Amino acid sequence: MSLLQVENLRTVFDTRQGAVVAVDGVDLSLAAGRTLAVVGESGCGKSALALSLMRLLAHPGRVAGGRVLLEDEDLLALSPAKMRARRGSRVAMVFQEPMTSLNPVHTVGAQIMEAMRAHDRSLSKSDLRDAAISALARVRIPSPERRFDDHPHRLSGGMRQRVMIAMALACQPRLLIADEPTTALDVTVQAQILDLLRDIQAETGMGLLLITHDLGVVAETADEVAVMYAGRVVERASATDLFADPQHPYTIGLLGSIPRMDLETPRLPTIEGSVPPPFAWPPGCRFAPRCAFADAACEVAPPPLAMLAPGHEVACIYAPVDA
Amino acid sequence: MLRHAAERIALALPVLLGVVLVGFLLMQVVPTDPAIVRAGPNATIDIVEAIRRDLGLDQPLHVQFGLYMWRLVQGDLGVSIINNVPVSQELGATIGPTLELMFAALIWSIPLGIGMGTLSAYLRGSWLDRLIMAISVGGVSVPVFFVGLLLIWFVGFQWQWLPFTGRQGPLWTLQGLRGVALPAITLGGVFIGPVARMTRTAVLEVLSADHVRTARAKGLTETAVVLHHALRNALIPVVTLIGLQIGFLLGGAVVTETVFSWPGVGRLAVGAITSSDFPMAQGTIIVLSGGFIIVNLIVDLLYGVLDPRVRGA
Numbered sequence: 001m002s003l004l005q006v007e008n009l010r011t012v013f014d015t016r017q018g019a020v021v022a023v024d025g026v027d028l029s030l031a032a033g034r035t036l037a038v039v040g041e042s043g044c045g046k047s048a049l050a051l052s053l054m055r056l057l058a059h060p061g062r063v064a065g066g067r068v069l070l071e072d073e074d075l076l077a078l079s080p081a082k083m084r085a086r087r088g089s090r091v092a093m094v095f096q097e098p099m100t101s102l103n104p105v106h107t108v109g110a111q112i113m114e115a116m117r118a119h120d121r122s123l124s125k126s127d128l129r130d131a132a133i134s135a136l137a138r139v140r141i142p143s144p145e146r147r148f149d150d151h152p153h154r155l156s157g158g159m160r161q162r163v164m165i166a167m168a169l170a171c172q173p174r175l176l177i178a179d180e181p182t183t184a185l186d187v188t189v190q191a192q193i194l195d196l197l198r199d200i201q202a203e204t205g206m207g208l209l210l211i212t213h214d215l216g217v218v219a220e221t222a223d224e225v226a227v228m229y230a231g232r233v234v235e236r237a238s239a240t241d242l243f244a245d246p247q248h249p250y251t252i253g254l255l256g257s258i259p260r261m262d263l264e265t266p267r268l269p270t271i272e273g274s275v276p277p278p279f280a281w282p283p284g285c286r287f288a289p290r291c292a293f294a295d296a297a298c299e300v301a302p303p304p305l306a307m308l309a310p311g312h313e314v315a316c317i318y319a320p321v322d323a
Numbered sequence: 324m325l326r327h328a329a330e331r332i333a334l335a336l337p338v339l340l341g342v343v344l345v346g347f348l349l350m351q352v353v354p355t356d357p358a359i360v361r362a363g364p365n366a367t368i369d370i371v372e373a374i375r376r377d378l379g380l381d382q383p384l385h386v387q388f389g390l391y392m393w394r395l396v397q398g399d400l401g402v403s404i405i406n407n408v409p410v411s412q413e414l415g416a417t418i419g420p421t422l423e424l425m426f427a428a429l430i431w432s433i434p435l436g437i438g439m440g441t442l443s444a445y446l447r448g449s450w451l452d453r454l455i456m457a458i459s460v461g462g463v464s465v466p467v468f469f470v471g472l473l474l475i476w477f478v479g480f481q482w483q484w485l486p487f488t489g490r491q492g493p494l495w496t497l498q499g500l501r502g503v504a505l506p507a508i509t510l511g512g513v514f515i516g517p518v519a520r521m522t523r524t525a526v527l528e529v530l531s532a533d534h535v536r537t538a539r540a541k542g543l544t545e546t547a548v549v550l551h552h553a554l555r556n557a558l559i560p561v562v563t564l565i566g567l568q569i570g571f572l573l574g575g576a577v578v579t580e581t582v583f584s585w586p587g588v589g590r591l592a593v594g595a596i597t598s599s600d601f602p603m604a605q606g607t608i609i610v611l612s613g614g615f616i617i618v619n620l621i622v623d624l625l626y627g628v629l630d631p632r633v634r635g636a
Contacts, residue, residue, distance in 0.1 A: 095540075
């Protein structure tokens, strides 16, 4: 049984010009204790996807359809009060910007205690304090008793992201959604944070949904990968398969854009053009305008995900390609 | 924190000095001769000249100012040229009622304004939000004296619910409370509008901040998010703006005290100015501006309490 099952999720933003689709029929599945990475360029809809799962989309965004099953409970069907009770306790989230994601006027400790108290009113003040300090210790913050009383501005970016993680994990959620958790951090700190997430996952068996644009992060942490392009998943595979045998031209392009030390290339290959905004999506395959293999057949309808091999799905009418 | 406070106090002193100087110079530009006022309408030229010498008005300006400052630092604000009462004595008698009125006006209007603004931000776009904002705009636009006159006419005169002339007693007695009610409603009433608007804007801004999304992601109730995160952070700009608005409130106090015959510094100032009582007017200016400076000092220090980033700096 999977921990998280996303079915045909659609997210739209209501604008004066009508509803703009940001996430267009996405299916995902994630088992407990596993890591699913959702990869894509800026503007492909991955953050909208993450916020949709949490039901935290800010106006004018809204989920227009689909199901989000967390341990067989459809989060999208819950009342707002019930959904609130799930946030933090069953599904938690870590955001991209550690510098602005913590409230500057409350101490780190107070913010962690608040997360715990929101789900368990019976805890005493001293219980909360002890639990918050051990939460800080768990994310390997040195001298947590002292950091407990610090305000966020006293901490570095990496430390703040650790606090964010401590806060997200305070109530032992089954699923952690991490939206670009390391993007704002420098590379050595990035590696530490990813290690930390992996260790905690091994300890608790929680599922980790990792939203990232960084294939290095994917290679390091993910078990499964879903590649998103213009609101749709274009390829789904295990991380090993995806890196060894990418099938969608977009995935191939993405992997080709990673700098490599072992090859002498005069220029780093890039994918020409950029992700079209939702209102300019072509009727057929959305990658077709940038795709080297595209022809008239690609412009008819968006290709559905088709299974190539067990656990490997691609949305391209010309897959599989011969390597 | 202490250093922050000391710095602020040190900065307030030159401002106060500037106020005294400007007040002093203002009195010089007024085309009324204090010696003539003092002497009365039937005095001869000789008497006027004698009084001029007596008051030191024949000295050059800088000497006059020096003398004034010298007395001022000794706590001597001079003597009224109308009735010979020491200015400090009059100020001492009126400052209490003014503080009382300000307190009575602010104690209900600031919490109400902040509450209305927060509710408005929380229910943004609803009819209640629009109603609150309409009331606020009304509050900002209607002049103080008009509110005062309406209250006097209806509540005080027609319906005879509350007294409307002067102070009835200390604030802690029922009589005193009844007496301060109408002036406090008038003065506080004009304050609610700006406070509500500022609070709404500040809360809305914080509500779109990243850390509010974090708070929601933790599973906090919307009430907790609004009160504990949005409002708490919004208080930083709101307190600053309230401090600035208190200057206008002082102006409002002058009008309110006059309308309600409230025996405060504001009414004293108006009386002194209309009767060309120069030392008295100068004294009230110093007290009112001093009040403004002190309020801003308090706001500055509050800022340190509300915002840990300022405290640490």
